[in-house]
Amino acid sequence: MARSWLSAEEVVPVITQETEAGLVRALEGLAHGSASVRLRAALEVGTAADPRCADALVARCAVEPEFFVRDMLTWALVRQPAAVTVPKLVAELDSECAQARSQALHTLSKIGDRRAWPALTRALLTDSDDAVARSAWRAAVVLVPEGGGGDLAAVLATQLGRGGRETRLSLSRAFVALGEEGMPVLRAAEADPAPRAREHALATQRLVRDPDAGFEWAVEEARRIMVGG
Numbered sequence: 341m342a343r344s345w346l347s348a349e350e351v352v353p354v355i356t357q358e359t360e361a362g363l364v365r366a367l368e369g370l371a372h373g374s375a376s377v378r379l380r381a382a383l384e385v386g387t388a389a390d391p392r393c394a395d396a397l398v399a400r401c402a403v404e405p406e407f408f409v410r411d412m413l414t415w416a417l418v419r420q421p422a423a424v425t426v427p428k429l430v431a432e433l434d435s436e437c438a439q440a441r442s443q444a445l446h447t448l449s450k451i452g453d454r455r456a457w458p459a460l461t462r463a464l465l466t467d468s469d470d471a472v473a474r475s476a477w478r479a480a481v482v483l484v485p486e487g488g489g490g491d492l493a494a495v496l497a498t499q500l501g502r503g504g505r506e507t508r509l510s511l512s513r514a515f516v517a518l519g520e521e522g523m524p525v526l527r528a529a530e531a532d533p534a535p536r537a538r539e540h541a542l543a544t545q546r547l548v549r550d551p552d553a554g555f556e557w558a559v560e561e562a563r564r565i566m567v568g569g
Contacts, residue, residue, distance in 0.1 A: 363388050367396050370413075375406045382409060386416025391424040398428050401447070402440035414447045422453045430459045438469040445475035449482045457483040465495050470503050474510040481517035489521030497525040500544070501536035509555050512544040516551050523548060539566060 362384070369381030382400075385393050397417050404410045417425050425447070432444035445464065448456045460483060464476040477496060484492050496518075499511055515522045526548070529541035542562035546553055 363390060363393070367393060370396060370400045375409055378404070378406070378409045379412055382412035382416050386412065386419050389416075389419045391420050394420050394424050394428055398425070398432060398444070401443035402432070402435065402437050404443075410443060414443070414450055417447050418450050422451055422455075426451060426453050426456050430456055433459050433461075433464060438467075438472050441467070442469070442472045442475045445472065445479045449475070449479035452482055454483050454485060457485060457488075462495055465492075466499060470507045473499065473502075474507060477510055477514040481514045484518075489518045490524070493518055493522035493525045496522070497529050497541075500529055500532065500540040501534055501538075505555070508540055512540070512547050512555065512558075515544045516547050519548065535566070539563060542566070 366381045366384035366388070369377050370385070372378050372381065378400075382397075385397060394417065397413055397420075401410060401413050401417075404413060417429070429444040429448050429451075432440045435441055435444075441464070445460075456479075460476060460480050464472065465480060467473045467476060477499075480492055480496075493515065496511060496514055502508065502511065515526065523545065526541045526545045530538055532538050532541065539559065539562045542565055543555070543558040546558040546561055547555065
Protein backbone atom coordinates (compact mmCIF):
# COMPACT_ATOMS: atom_id res chain seq x y z
CA MET A 341 0.00 0.00 0.00
CA ALA A 342 1.42 3.41 -0.96
CA ARG A 343 2.05 5.81 1.89
CA SER A 344 1.61 9.57 1.52
CA TRP A 345 4.63 10.61 3.56
CA LEU A 346 5.78 14.18 3.12
CA SER A 347 9.30 14.46 1.79
CA ALA A 348 12.03 15.30 4.29
CA GLU A 349 12.93 18.36 2.20
CA GLU A 350 9.54 19.90 2.94
CA VAL A 351 10.11 19.94 6.67
CA VAL A 352 13.86 20.44 7.15
CA PRO A 353 14.42 23.72 9.02
CA VAL A 354 17.23 26.17 8.35
CA ILE A 355 20.13 25.58 10.75
CA THR A 356 22.36 28.55 11.45
CA GLN A 357 26.12 28.29 11.18
CA GLU A 358 26.32 29.10 14.87
CA THR A 359 24.48 25.92 15.90
CA GLU A 360 25.79 23.58 13.20
CA ALA A 361 29.08 22.75 14.93
CA GLY A 362 27.36 22.04 18.23
CA LEU A 363 24.90 19.71 16.54
CA VAL A 364 27.71 17.81 14.86
CA ARG A 365 29.44 17.38 18.22
CA ALA A 366 26.20 16.15 19.76
CA LEU A 367 25.76 13.56 17.01
CA GLU A 368 29.30 12.35 17.60
CA GLY A 369 28.50 12.15 21.31
CA LEU A 370 25.79 9.57 20.66
CA ALA A 371 28.54 6.96 20.28
CA HIS A 372 30.68 8.11 23.23
CA GLY A 373 31.89 5.49 25.69
CA SER A 374 30.23 7.26 28.62
CA ALA A 375 26.48 6.75 29.05
CA SER A 376 26.10 10.18 30.66
CA VAL A 377 27.73 11.81 27.63
CA ARG A 378 25.44 9.87 25.31
CA LEU A 379 22.44 10.97 27.37
CA ARG A 380 23.41 14.63 27.10
CA ALA A 381 24.06 14.20 23.39
CA ALA A 382 20.60 12.71 22.82
CA LEU A 383 19.09 15.59 24.80
CA GLU A 384 20.93 18.14 22.67
CA VAL A 385 19.94 16.46 19.42
CA GLY A 386 16.34 16.22 20.57
CA THR A 387 16.28 19.86 21.60
CA ALA A 388 17.57 20.88 18.17
CA ALA A 389 14.82 18.80 16.51
CA ASP A 390 16.67 18.85 13.19
CA PRO A 391 15.20 16.16 10.87
CA ARG A 392 18.65 15.61 9.39
CA CYS A 393 19.52 13.84 12.66
CA ALA A 394 16.76 11.24 12.38
CA ASP A 395 18.94 8.59 10.72
CA ALA A 396 21.58 8.87 13.45
CA LEU A 397 18.98 8.63 16.19
CA VAL A 398 17.29 5.59 14.68
CA ALA A 399 20.63 3.86 14.14
CA ARG A 400 21.70 4.51 17.73
CA CYS A 401 18.44 3.08 19.09
CA ALA A 402 19.38 -0.28 17.61
CA VAL A 403 22.66 -0.56 19.55
CA GLU A 404 22.33 1.64 22.65
CA PRO A 405 22.81 -0.61 25.72
CA GLU A 406 21.43 1.73 28.42
CA PHE A 407 17.67 1.96 28.92
CA PHE A 408 17.66 5.58 30.07
CA VAL A 409 19.67 6.65 27.03
CA ARG A 410 17.32 4.74 24.72
CA ASP A 411 14.44 6.55 26.39
CA MET A 412 16.06 9.89 25.59
CA LEU A 413 16.67 8.79 22.01
CA THR A 414 12.97 7.99 21.70
CA TRP A 415 12.12 11.44 23.09
CA ALA A 416 14.45 13.01 20.52
CA LEU A 417 12.74 11.09 17.70
CA VAL A 418 9.27 12.04 18.92
CA ARG A 419 10.29 15.68 18.56
CA GLN A 420 11.08 15.14 14.89
CA PRO A 421 8.38 15.53 12.22
CA ALA A 422 6.45 12.26 11.90
CA ALA A 423 6.72 12.56 8.12
CA VAL A 424 10.46 12.09 8.51
CA THR A 425 10.71 9.60 11.37
CA VAL A 426 7.83 7.19 10.81
CA PRO A 427 9.06 5.77 7.46
CA LYS A 428 12.53 5.28 8.95
CA LEU A 429 11.11 3.50 11.99
CA VAL A 430 8.85 1.34 9.85
CA ALA A 431 11.91 0.27 7.85
CA GLU A 432 13.54 -0.86 11.11
CA LEU A 433 10.74 -3.34 11.72
CA ASP A 434 12.32 -5.64 9.12
CA SER A 435 15.70 -5.57 10.87
CA GLU A 436 17.31 -8.84 11.97
CA CYS A 437 18.31 -7.03 15.18
CA ALA A 438 15.69 -7.57 17.90
CA GLN A 439 16.56 -4.34 19.68
CA ALA A 440 16.14 -2.37 16.46
CA ARG A 441 12.64 -3.83 16.02
CA SER A 442 11.71 -3.33 19.66
CA GLN A 443 12.90 0.28 19.87
CA ALA A 444 11.27 1.19 16.57
CA LEU A 445 7.95 -0.21 17.81
CA HIS A 446 8.32 1.58 21.13
CA THR A 447 8.99 4.88 19.39
CA LEU A 448 6.09 4.40 16.98
CA SER A 449 3.80 3.88 19.97
CA LYS A 450 4.99 7.21 21.39
CA ILE A 451 4.53 9.06 18.09
CA GLY A 452 1.05 7.59 17.64
CA ASP A 453 0.85 8.10 13.87
CA ARG A 454 -1.69 5.57 12.59
CA ARG A 455 -0.14 5.54 9.14
CA ALA A 456 2.28 3.05 10.67
CA TRP A 457 -0.51 0.58 11.46
CA PRO A 458 -0.14 -1.58 8.30
CA ALA A 459 3.46 -2.30 9.31
CA LEU A 460 2.39 -3.99 12.56
CA THR A 461 2.20 -7.46 11.11
CA ARG A 462 1.16 -10.69 12.77
CA ALA A 463 4.82 -11.71 12.65
CA LEU A 464 5.72 -8.77 14.90
CA LEU A 465 2.78 -9.36 17.24
CA THR A 466 3.95 -12.96 17.67
CA ASP A 467 7.70 -12.27 17.48
CA SER A 468 9.78 -14.92 19.24
CA ASP A 469 11.67 -12.22 21.13
CA ASP A 470 9.61 -11.24 24.17
CA ALA A 471 10.81 -7.62 24.19
CA VAL A 472 9.83 -7.19 20.54
CA ALA A 473 6.43 -8.78 21.10
CA ARG A 474 5.73 -6.59 24.14
CA SER A 475 6.64 -3.47 22.17
CA ALA A 476 4.45 -4.63 19.29
CA TRP A 477 1.48 -5.12 21.62
CA ARG A 478 1.90 -1.65 23.11
CA ALA A 479 2.21 -0.07 19.68
CA ALA A 480 -0.72 -2.01 18.25
CA VAL A 481 -3.27 -0.86 20.82
CA VAL A 482 -2.20 2.74 20.20
CA LEU A 483 -2.24 2.55 16.41
CA VAL A 484 -5.13 0.17 15.72
CA PRO A 485 -7.78 1.93 13.60
CA GLU A 486 -11.32 2.35 14.86
CA GLY A 487 -13.21 -0.91 14.59
CA GLY A 488 -10.06 -3.00 14.32
CA GLY A 489 -9.79 -3.97 17.96
CA GLY A 490 -11.58 -7.29 17.56
CA ASP A 491 -9.22 -8.57 14.87
CA LEU A 492 -6.22 -7.37 16.87
CA ALA A 493 -7.54 -9.13 19.98
CA ALA A 494 -7.82 -12.39 18.04
CA VAL A 495 -4.10 -12.25 17.25
CA LEU A 496 -3.17 -11.21 20.78
CA ALA A 497 -5.18 -14.12 22.19
CA THR A 498 -2.77 -16.55 20.52
CA GLN A 499 -0.11 -15.25 22.94
CA LEU A 500 -2.04 -15.87 26.17
CA GLY A 501 0.06 -17.68 28.74
CA ARG A 502 3.30 -16.74 27.04
CA GLY A 503 6.47 -15.91 28.95
CA GLY A 504 7.14 -14.67 32.46
CA ARG A 505 5.30 -12.15 34.59
CA GLU A 506 6.45 -9.08 32.63
CA THR A 507 5.33 -10.51 29.30
CA ARG A 508 1.99 -11.77 30.59
CA LEU A 509 1.30 -8.46 32.32
CA SER A 510 2.14 -6.57 29.14
CA LEU A 511 -0.32 -8.65 27.15
CA SER A 512 -3.01 -8.16 29.79
CA ARG A 513 -2.45 -4.40 29.65
CA ALA A 514 -2.91 -4.51 25.89
CA PHE A 515 -6.29 -6.20 26.39
CA VAL A 516 -7.20 -3.61 29.04
CA ALA A 517 -6.49 -0.91 26.45
CA LEU A 518 -8.78 -2.67 23.96
CA GLY A 519 -11.56 -2.89 26.56
CA GLU A 520 -14.76 -4.65 25.55
CA GLU A 521 -13.51 -5.27 22.02
CA GLY A 522 -11.17 -7.91 23.38
CA MET A 523 -13.58 -9.65 25.75
CA PRO A 524 -15.11 -12.13 23.26
CA VAL A 525 -11.74 -13.73 22.49
CA LEU A 526 -10.82 -13.77 26.18
CA ARG A 527 -14.05 -15.62 26.98
CA ALA A 528 -13.39 -18.05 24.14
CA ALA A 529 -9.91 -18.66 25.54
CA GLU A 530 -11.47 -20.12 28.68
CA ALA A 531 -11.78 -23.31 26.63
CA ASP A 532 -8.10 -23.33 25.66
CA PRO A 533 -6.58 -26.77 26.33
CA ALA A 534 -3.48 -25.13 27.85
CA PRO A 535 -4.10 -24.38 31.57
CA ARG A 536 -1.63 -21.49 31.53
CA ALA A 537 -3.50 -19.79 28.69
CA ARG A 538 -6.88 -20.32 30.41
CA GLU A 539 -5.52 -18.85 33.64
CA HIS A 540 -4.13 -15.85 31.79
CA ALA A 541 -7.42 -15.30 29.96
CA LEU A 542 -9.41 -15.35 33.20
CA ALA A 543 -6.98 -13.01 34.95
CA THR A 544 -7.02 -10.63 32.01
CA GLN A 545 -10.82 -10.54 31.98
CA ARG A 546 -10.69 -9.49 35.62
CA LEU A 547 -8.26 -6.68 34.77
CA VAL A 548 -10.41 -5.49 31.87
CA ARG A 549 -13.38 -5.24 34.24
CA ASP A 550 -11.27 -3.62 36.96
CA PRO A 551 -8.04 -2.07 35.61
CA ASP A 552 -7.02 -1.08 39.15
CA ALA A 553 -6.93 -4.70 40.34
CA GLY A 554 -3.41 -6.02 40.82
CA PHE A 555 -2.10 -8.56 38.32
CA GLU A 556 -1.07 -11.05 41.03
CA TRP A 557 -4.50 -10.80 42.64
CA ALA A 558 -6.19 -11.36 39.29
CA VAL A 559 -4.04 -14.43 38.65
CA GLU A 560 -4.86 -15.87 42.08
CA GLU A 561 -8.57 -15.30 41.43
CA ALA A 562 -8.23 -17.05 38.08
CA ARG A 563 -6.61 -20.03 39.79
CA ARG A 564 -9.41 -20.22 42.32
CA ILE A 565 -11.97 -20.17 39.51
CA MET A 566 -10.16 -22.94 37.66
CA VAL A 567 -9.93 -25.11 40.74
CA GLY A 568 -13.56 -24.46 41.61
CA GLY A 569 -14.64 -25.26 38.08
